[in-house]
Amino acid sequence: MNFPSKLIEDAVNEISRLPGIGKKTALRLALHLLKQPEAIAENLTDAITKLRKETAYCRVCHNISDQEICSVCQSPRRDRSLICVVEDIPDVLAIENTSQYNGLYHVLGGVISPIQGIGPEELKIASLLTRIDQPHSGEAVSEVILALPSTMEGDTTAFYITRKLKEKGIKVSTIARGIPIGGELEYTDEVTLGRSILTRVNYSVD
Structure with missing residues (x-):
């Protein structure tokens, strides 16, 4: 892929490192940011920097938290x-x-x-x-x-x-593992189908 600017190329290369984002999508995002007010890009940069530097993990359950113990563990x-x-x-x-x-x-x-x-x-x-x-x-x-x-x-x-x-x-x-709601048996893999049978539950009309 040829780029008109080294700055665009660098931005695309960095954005495409994110999971699920290829070079074309990265280019589209980079060009979108160029069209936005400068404050938009600065806010995005600040948010990502704070995410990386200030995010903590609960010392009890290891979930993401803004403090030493997360809101779930404190509730x-x-x-x-x-x-x-x-x-x-x-x-x-x-x-x-x-x-x-x-x-x-x-x-x-x-x-x-x-x-x-x-x-x-x-x-x-x-x-x-x-x-x-x-x-x-x-x-x-x-x-x-x-x-x-x-x-x-x-x-x-x-x-x-x-x-x-x-x-x-x-x-x-x-947790139970079985057939999803709306799923048809012929399209269900053998392992899932087998586990669904083994972990069957009683059926009642009451």
Whole structure:
């Protein structure tokens, strides 16, 4: 791709580093910024700089936070007997958007992957066990919900955590994995379909 200006080329190269953005989209964004008032670009630059320098992580659950302990962990309306374990921060946002869960979270920061050299020590598993032994709020944790990816790495991580929690007598559950609403069986992959059958629930008309 030929550029009329080295400044445009540099901007396109940097923007295209973002996930899901190719060179053409990056060029379109760069040209769009050129047409905007200078203050727009400055505001964007300031926001990104503050995001990178000032974003903190909750010392309890490791979610993004503006302070030492995040709003979820501080909220008195949360069920502190439940902890939902997720791979990363986008999973917290996805679950929160359902408005169906009212417990706490624990962000692992990844999943166990020997191929990528990621073991249990690289994840926030130790701090999860500490939360079980020494609850932040003083209220005992009775159940841990594993909301991890339906992959080999996710299953390995879930197995490892389950073994650790079994020693502590904590109930461990996992989110249901099945056919999406509106989905047709013929287009569903075999693994998902098989798990849907194995994790079937009672059907009632009451």
